[in-house]
Amino acid sequence: MLEMNKIIKLYNKGIKNWTKKISKQRYQEAKLVAANKVKVCRKIILFDLEVDENFKNISLIYGIFFRGLEDLTDLSEIVAKYEWYKDNESVEKAWLLLQNCKERFESSSKIVMVPSEIKETIDSFLDTIEKDFLALFGPGLYVSPEILIKKSICSICKTDYRTCPHLPNHLYNGKICRIEPTEIGPGNCVVILPRPKDPRCRLWPWHQEKEGDGLKIHNIPLIISFKIDDFLD
Ligand SMILES: [Zn+2]
Secondary structure, eight states, X not given: OOOHHHHHHHHHHHHHHHHHHHHTTOHHHHHHHHHHHHHHHHHHHXXXXXXXXXXXXXXXHHHHHHHHHHHHHHHHHHHTXXXXXXXXXXXXXXXXXXXXXXXXXXXXXXXXXXXHHHXXXXXXXXXXXXXXXXXHHOSOEEEXXXXXXXXXXXXXXXXXXXXXXXXXXXXXXXXXXXXXXXXXXXXXXXXXESSOSOTTSEEOGGGEEEETXXXXXXXXXXXXXXXXXXXXX
């Protein structure tokens, strides 16, 4: 049987190992380190019948953190390239990765024991990228579609979330409880706003085109599905 202390040591060794690789800009190797640890977490959560609920919950949090390190590796690789901000595709991709990293680290870093110097390095790197985006592209505009949710269920027990015993955003056996819409109808409008719920749906200058007195918008994602624990899907 797996012992929790041993596996936490293994996870923490993975974080140190990732740091070594990324500091030498060995992106592929760094990504492999993080991806391997995500696999370990996934296996424990989904397939290990002998470990208890607490063990699975810890593995979920580490899994989210290592997924964050995977995203961070991709982000570092993009922004290390010369004038990356002049390539539209790189800008859009870096923006999504930045949001992914922020969400994944925010939800996992209270539990994952990251050495403070590593945590500070990660935080200041993300902060710098965020400031670069602000300096280069301003605060931005975002789109948000109106949708009609007709029916929702609990992601843990798949029954009506209003009557089941699970609480949204709480952990159960290595899984996060969510309210999952099962029937969605189209809404009537799309709103453009400065402070969105999901900053991923950003309106970039290359999505906009002047047409007469108005503005024509094209190729903009209305909904981007993102889950911090997407490695369990
Ligand atoms: Zn439930």
